[in-house]
Amino acid sequence: MKLTVSLLGESYLFHDLKELFAKANEEKSGDQLAGIAASDDRERMAAKLVLADLTLADIRSHPLLPPETDEVSRVIEEGVDEAVYETIRSWTVGELREQLLAASDTELRRIGRGLNSEMAAAAAKLMSNLDLIQAAAKCEVITRCNTTLGERGRLGSRAQPNHPTDDPLGMKASIYEALSYGIGDAVIGINPVIDTTDNILRLLHETKEVIHRWSIPTQNSVLAHVTTQMRAISKGAPADLIFQSLAGTQSGNDSFGINLRLLQEADQLIRESGTASGENRWYFETGQGSELSAGGHHGVDQLTLESRCYGLAKVFKPFLVNTVVGFIGPEYLYDSKQVIRAGLEDHFMGKIQGIPMGVDVCYTNHMKADQNDMDNLAVLLAAAGVNFFIGVPMADDCMLNYQSTSFHDIATVRELLRLQPGAEFSAWAEQMGILKNGRLTALAGDPTLFI
Missing domain, CATH: 1.10.220.70 (lyase)
Structure with a gap:
């Protein structure tokens, strides 16, 4: 050699x-x-x-x-x-x-x-x-939970209705706004502030109640630590997906409090006790730099370690995987040029390994990046066939304190590139009058549709 x-x-x-x-x-x-x-x-x-x-x-x-x-x-x-x-x-x-x-x-x-x-x-x-x-x-990766994700001509979206106190009314208001823009077909997924079994149980019930009340073809997830979700599911929480962040090394995963055996136990639990109808029941998140921040990189570069995350995720046949590309901060991706490059790298490496890859097109306020840079990356990724984006109100997550893509950003990218939400969700949105012939109607952006 x-x-x-x-x-x-x-x-x-x-x-x-x-x-x-x-x-x-x-x-x-x-x-x-x-x-x-x-x-x-x-x-x-x-x-x-x-x-x-x-x-x-x-x-x-x-x-x-x-x-x-x-x-x-x-x-x-x-x-x-x-x-x-x-x-x-x-x-x-x-x-x-x-x-x-x-x-x-x-x-x-x-x-x-x-x-x-x-x-x-x-x-x-x-x-x-x-x-x-x-x-x-060229990499079409199609998965199914309650609905189907990844088909050509479609751009999925996660509604991320986070709230700084996990207030149910605040989160529901955010969910309704997301739905009114046609956002939430990939998942309604909450990052909880309080990582306790009872709170996760409550949040899973709250999201499932909204889904059932409006017959929304989607899936729910609460992005707590996998062990907390397991306890909540064991107590009867209605979870379609089980979530966990992944690293590309064993020591990196140790810092997350997980290992292969634990993930296998969680996989068995969500398949036995989860509420989804399809076979793909995992949601994983990753991001370049996590192993270095945990002291578990072993001298390997962050791009390669990110690719290894997808090799680990693949064995669990996930429904969703996304790289939270600019979330960790400028220590790992300094400016918009590096964030854009990393987003395209991550999406390619995931897709070529058969992963249903999404990207949280995001940055933190102490990086040399702004919303225009994220607009650029979103269009590039949509052209590359990304499976889904993250939608937060006004692109500003009030709980995690970072900038992502807004509900109307995703809707605009769909309109620009003639993309639609997932097929089942699109049909529902047409029935609700939010979409007509695949385009948003005058009702778009009005959350009072659901009140």
Whole structure:
């Protein structure tokens, strides 16, 4: 395995794949904080040149985190389709990029089954933003909970009716406003302030009551820690989906208070006691930089670790996965350029691994980014076929204190690119008079429809 190259009269040596992967990454403040980033653009380009000539077998034979010491690595390895892998193992990463861009939709999905998460990350490092959009747009990943998500020509949305005190009236007001804009077909999902069993039980009942009262074709979720949700479900809480944040390393997941065995127990519980009718019953969230913030990155770059999150998620056949791309802050993604790049990377890496990928197009107020930057990213991701966005009132989450996409932002992107909500939800919205022939009516934005 050759890890050296001469570029413009200068020789570059990379000591192992971990160093090579990190330095082939586009500029990220998180990699700089970890002390693993390329020192300049020349070294970054040298790393990309070396990476492009490595074979997929080289990457698989030299794991960045050995399966013997990391259970996420073991899950990823077990998820590779060996028959497909044998047909592509001799490809270089450069050839993989070319094949992904040239392949038909069916062939691209076949190739994806033979990749592990590090291979998907390697391809992303060699791609331009347009490459990431083009390849991802060919990956249709359809899942079903109570409704169907991911079909072409449709853009799903999560209604995120958070409230700083978990007040039920405040949350219902937000839900009704979201519904009036055609938002909430992917999930009505609440981030709770109070992570107790009784509160999660109450919130799941509150959201399910709204869904039943108005016969809304959607699903509910409360984004508490998985153990709190498990206790609530065991006490009879009506949960369609079970939620958990994921990291790309075992030690990163330790910091979240989870491991593979716990996730397997939760999976069994939601399948036995959940209220959904479909087979896809998980909602996962991720984000570049979480492993570094937990001290569990092991010298691996944040893009590669993010890809590993999707390799872990895949085994549970999730209904929804989204990267909360700009939420962690400027320590990991410094400005809008880095946030936009990371959003496109994450969406591509998830989709190529068969993940129903959404993106929380977001930023925090201490980043060098603004709402115009998020508008740009939202349009790019919608063109790339993203499964869903997050909708919050006026794009400002009053509980989590960060900026995301508003209900009307998502509605505007749908209108711009001739997209609709999920099929079942669209039919319901037409019956309610919110949509007519797929377009919002004059009733849009009026929450009193539900009062």
